[in-house]
Amino acid sequence: MERQKAKEQDRFERRNNFLPVEENFTKEQALNEASRCLNCKNPQCVKGCPVNIQIPNFIKAFKDGDIDKAGEIIRQTSMLPSVCGRVCPQERQCEGKCILGIKGDAVAIGALERYVGDNTNTKLTKIVDNHKKVAIVGSGCAGITAAADLRKAGFKVTIFEALHQAGGVLVYGIPEFRLPKDKV
Secondary structure, three states: OOOOOEEOOOHHHHHOOOOOOOOOOOHHHHHHOOOOOOOOOHHHHHHHHOOOOOHHHHHHHHHHHOOOHHHHHHOOOOHHHHHHHOOOOOOHHHHHHHHHHHHHOOOOOOHHHHHHOOOOOOOOOOOOOOOOOEEHHHHOHHHHHHHHHHOOOEEEEEEOOOOOOOOOHHHOOOOOOOOOOOHO
């Protein structure tokens, strides 16, 4: 099966707006793309992922019809799948290591991560409170990630931000057509 291609905004329309260039996969496209994954025994895609997402595991859960489990697998190491699925340079990282990419098109891992991130709950569950507090200065990628990891570990977290809106470079540095602000 060929690699799925998300629908793109017409080039003449997009030059007059700041809407996202590429739409998300439909459910059918996402399932078709997930079916391309070989579920390798020694997944090179995971080695190429800087946050060590268990890519074959989340794709298998999605293929098996459990999108919430797929989201949980991603969020074990990345609390920002909707963001990373859009702005992470997958072609050099996970997709760049995909075995299918050697002789053809790699699995569209970023698009699948984005689809799962957009269609699952981000609520942290199973938190055991340790009754300790932590303050995070700055609400950019690092601050949000640190806060999520600390919250998972049971800390009560307060984030302090000097700017009007939380998100750091995600809000103030990446244009809307690349990363819609409602996904941040």
